[in-house]
Amino acid sequence: MLSQLDDNTRPATMAGLFELAPAKINLALHVVGRRADGYHLLESIVTFADHGDRLDFAPAERDRFSFSGRFAPALSTGSGKHADNLVLKARDRLRSLLQDQGLAAPPVAIHLEKNLPVAAGIGGGSADAAAALRGLLRLWDVEVSAPELDRLALELGADVPMCLRSEPMLVRGIGEDVTLLPDFPSLALVLANPLVGVSTPQIFRRLERKNNPPIGPKGEGDWVDFLGMLRNDLEPPARSLVPEIAQVSAMLDAEDALLTRMTGSGATCFGLFETMDTARGAASALQRRKPDWYFQAVQTAGHKSGTSS
């Protein structure tokens, strides 16, 4: 059963078990083909921010779900019913998998602090679903095999298996073929979103060319130089649908970002900066110019000896 807690701030009694749900960033996204079922085959270099949603979990007498945070209103109006929330889908699917194996999955109170914009290309829903799986496995003190967990994650969404790991990676297929990139540098980025929600299927439908060149091998060179040679193939169709993407991208360029690109199906763009100090300075300057838009300086996962150290 679903119910809303009276107070939509995070309940103090839920201290203890929490999971972060970091923003996903597609540093490059090449669409290289199409499957028979219509899903597009991708090659993507993905990393994760030190900023995201937060999920709190506590045992309860019956299942409860509540949310708070800057983007909680977008959730309730966006999806209409809370029952659509990927956190609840993740809870219910994991519970039935465990019960099929004779394991207990007792009622749980979950609170979602929604800090990430919704339908923004930074995988907020997928990150929440992955964090729900991780948190519930800890709360219920149970294990499922890695292939079973990956299968369940992929059923919840193409991005959920990547979000389970939240480390720099090369992703192929639709999200199921993940290769971790242990030598990938930690980067200083500014995430910038004009707060125009973008529907992922709509962007894929607008994409004209489905067979674009693959990412190819990096060779001996630097990761950041390599990224500069890559693309997001979803950026042209997204720009044609949402004119603010060109605007937000130009604003990042004007702050002297080393590289500016859209992530996922948009509308969030990222700008790459030399250091976290310059990224924070750029985010503050941009926020002053557009007080209602979303600007966030983030440090990404990976080796701290990279460009942004």
Ligand SMILES: C[C@](O)(CO)[C@H](O)COP(=O)(O)OP(=O)(O)OC[C@H]1O[C@@H](n2ccc(N)nc2=O)[C@H](O)[C@@H]1O
């Ligand atoms: C674009 C990315 O954000 C890149 O990381 C993801 O591939 C999208 O992942 P996601 O939001 O979890 O997407 P899903 O919820 O699985 O798919 C939403 C819809 O987008 C389209 N879709 C999605 C992924 C993909 N590789 N090809 C597609 O054509 C399909 O119409 C699908 O029904």
Ligand SMILES: Nc1ncnc2c1ncn2[C@@H]1O[C@H](COP(=O)(O)OP(=O)(O)OP(=O)(O)O)[C@@H](O)[C@H]1O
């Ligand atoms: N916990 C959640 N957070 C955000 N959106 C959710 C959640 N649960 C369900 N949704 C639904 O999922 C849709 C996509 O939201 P999300 O924020 O995950 O998109 P996205 O960042 O564009 O994802 P991606 O980068 O994977 O394409 C929203 O329109 C919303 O209705």
